[in-house]
Amino acid sequence: MKASERAYASLRDDILNWRLLPGAPLAEIEVAERLGVSRTPVREALSRLAADGLVESRGRVDIVADLGADHLTELFELREALDTQAARLAARRRDPDVFRLLRDDFARISRQSTFTENERDAFYAAVDRFDDAITGAIDNAYLKTALRALRVHLVRARRLSRENPERMARAAAEHLIIAEAILAQNETLAAQATAVHLHSSLVNVMETLRPARSPELIGTSLGVATSEKES
Structure with a gap:
């Protein structure tokens, strides 16, 4: 499985199961270190999650989409x-x-x-x-x-x-x-x-x-x- 696919699947699962809470920041460097991948696949994963409506961009920071x-x-x-x-x-x-x-x-x-x-x-x-x-x-x-x-x-x-x-x-x-x-x-x-x-x-x-x-x-x-x- 490609690194971007692994990053996407991991982040998606964490968001859907509330291990990543609404409003949580998703800094590329920190996420990449936690998942053991480079920043490029993380960036691709975040882009896909944004298309799913699970991630929002707040200026230069991506966050888990709200669920208020x-x-x-x-x-x-x-x-x-x-x-x-x-x-x-x-x-x-x-x-x-x-x-x-x-x-x-x-x-x-x-x-x-x-x-x-x-x-x-x-x-x-x-x-x-x-x-x-x-x-x-x-x-x-x-x-x-x-x-x-x-x-x-x-x-x-x-x-x-x-x-x-x-x-x-x-x-x-x-x-x-x-x-x-x-x-x-x-x-x-x-x-x-x-x-x-x-x-x-x-x-x-x-x-x-x-x-x-x-x-x-x-x-x-x-x-x-x-x-x-x-x-």
């Missing part, structure tokens, strides 16, 4: 437009076998009251499979491209609720309703259930945003979180 209340509101406004339409199309064109399995997964997860680390990972893996199933079902290349770009940012937003088992159980129940509506080819219910889920998700993320960005999470000059409470 205003950004989240705009993100979820876009989600409502794209995800509700995607749910409609998925209900119209779905593979029933795929969504039957997802329905069963979410039915099981929604009955849980506690989540181990492995169970949390299993929940997010099910959400990823659900997103992929909808993307695969819609049969619309333009909408697929827009959804993929959007979901990069959703990974960061989802991490905010990672330590909230009650919200994970409710989210699983919400996904269950959407999956059942898609299976039944009820386009209206699929879109409406998606809108309800998005509203609940935004409320939860807004409530947990402040603790997630508390002072104890501020890391090194690179912005790497040193607390175990990364999410």
Whole structure:
């Protein structure tokens, strides 16, 4: 793998998983030293991350893109437009076998009251499979491209609720309703259930945003979180 690819993958993973926090400076020299590469591949990686919307330029300094209340509101406004339409199309064109399995997964997860680390990972893996199933079902290349770009940012937003088992159980129940509506080819219910889920998700993320960005999470000059409470 090229050095620029390695740098991009490493920085992207750190940003998406909150090891690099919003607003953290990304000085080329320091990042290059930490990753064990030269400045050129770091510069290329930062350029790609900026195109992804994960890095912003502030004068001569690159920083991790913000994820404050205003950004989240705009993100979820876009989600409502794209995800509700995607749910409609998925209900119209779905593979029933795929969504039957997802329905069963979410039915099981929604009955849980506690989540181990492995169970949390299993929940997010099910959400990823659900997103992929909808993307695969819609049969619309333009909408697929827009959804993929959007979901990069959703990974960061989802991490905010990672330590909230009650919200994970409710989210699983919400996904269950959407999956059942898609299976039944009820386009209206699929879109409406998606809108309800998005509203609940935004409320939860807004409530947990402040603790997630508390002072104890501020890391090194690179912005790497040193607390175990990364999410």
